[in-house]
Amino acid sequence: AQRVTQPEKLLSVFKGAPVELKCNYSYSGSPELFWYVQYSRQRLQLLLRHISRESIKGFTADLNKGETSFHLKKPFAQEEDSAMYYCALILGNTGKLIFGQGTTLQVKP
Amino acid sequence: DTAVSQTPKYLVTQMGNDKSIKCEQNLGHDTMYWYKQDSKKFLKIMFSYNNKELIINETVPNRFSPKSPDKAHLNLHINSLELGDSAVYFCASSQGPGQSYGYTFGSGTRLTVV
16 A cells, blocks of 8 residues: 655754654655645645755755655754655656655754 | 635634635646645645546545636535534645646645534
8 A cells, every 4th residue: 555654743853953854655656755844834835856856955855765765854953944844655647645644843942 | 926825714614514615726737636634734635636627536525525617726615514624725736647746735724613
């Protein structure tokens, strides 16, 4: 079954500390994965797409097919990074986007 | 110039009422979606339309009926509202089903049923 798992509901770090938000997926096809961010009471915004291999706001994510993971990383967290982060997997030609449960990142001063 | 706009932003209504949420996108996208975010912040797809044609219809009570008059609009009508319908409903669009560019989301409609 297709599934996205984010094992941590809450991740709390101090400003300047490294951050890693975990994401694992289960999918029989070739996965296309995304990270979305939702700041407090705002819309979801696309943060990263694995196919573009980009770095946005200092965040990167590498697809590891062997470990079926797509962890989101940032070397030095900022207070403005505090938000809910969702990992998502797109399913084939239906375009259905399956989300993980979300991880709240709290960056303390 | 909002890409995906939803109205209303907030909706408080009594159980048993019928209500509609409207969504419009000006991105020229072919595909639109409705997602529900529950109280635990879990996001689940409800419906998807591609060029006015329904392509995804998840296990949603038939009190929920989507309507797409054209590819830029996708409305959600809910009959006989129940307490459990309280959630944030997000509209989204993408260039097409299965596109790798991801979705563009609206700002959400917070529905509270009392």
